[in-house]
Amino acid sequence: MNKEIxxxxxxxxQQEHINQVIEVFKVLVNKTRKEFGCLQYDLHQEVHDPATLIFFEKWGTMDDLNKHLKTAHFIACFKEVGSMVEHNETRILEKI
Structure with missing residues (x-):
C-alpha cells in the first residue's frame, strides 16, 4: 500500500539574496502544484528570521515525490539558487 508522503x-x-530566491521559488511552487501527485506545495518565511524559508509539501506517494525531484523545473531552480542557500535540512515523513 502506498502511503502519503x-x-x-x-x-x-544568504541575507543579500532572500528576495531573489523567493522569486525563483515562487515559480517553482506554481509549476510544482500542477504535477501529478502533488497535494500541497507551500513556501513559508520565518517571521523572526526572514532568511529562513520552509517548504511544506504533501505528495500522494513516494514515487510522486521522486518524480518531482527529477523534473526540469526543480533541477533548474536549485541550479539557479544553489549557491545562495547556506544550509538545507529536509525531512521526508510518511503519514501513518
Whole structure:
C-alpha cells in the first residue's frame, strides 16, 4: 500500500539574496502544484528570521515525490539558487 508522503524542507538563505530566491521559488511552487501527485506545495518565511524559508509539501506517494525531484523545473531552480542557500535540512515523513 502506498502511503502519503509529507516533506518539510528548511533552507537558510544568504541575507543579500532572500528576495531573489523567493522569486525563483515562487515559480517553482506554481509549476510544482500542477504535477501529478502533488497535494500541497507551500513556501513559508520565518517571521523572526526572514532568511529562513520552509517548504511544506504533501505528495500522494513516494514515487510522486521522486518524480518531482527529477523534473526540469526543480533541477533548474536549485541550479539557479544553489549557491545562495547556506544550509538545507529536509525531512521526508510518511503519514501513518
Amino acid at each position: 509529507r516533506v518539510v524542507a528548511k533552507l537558510a538563505i
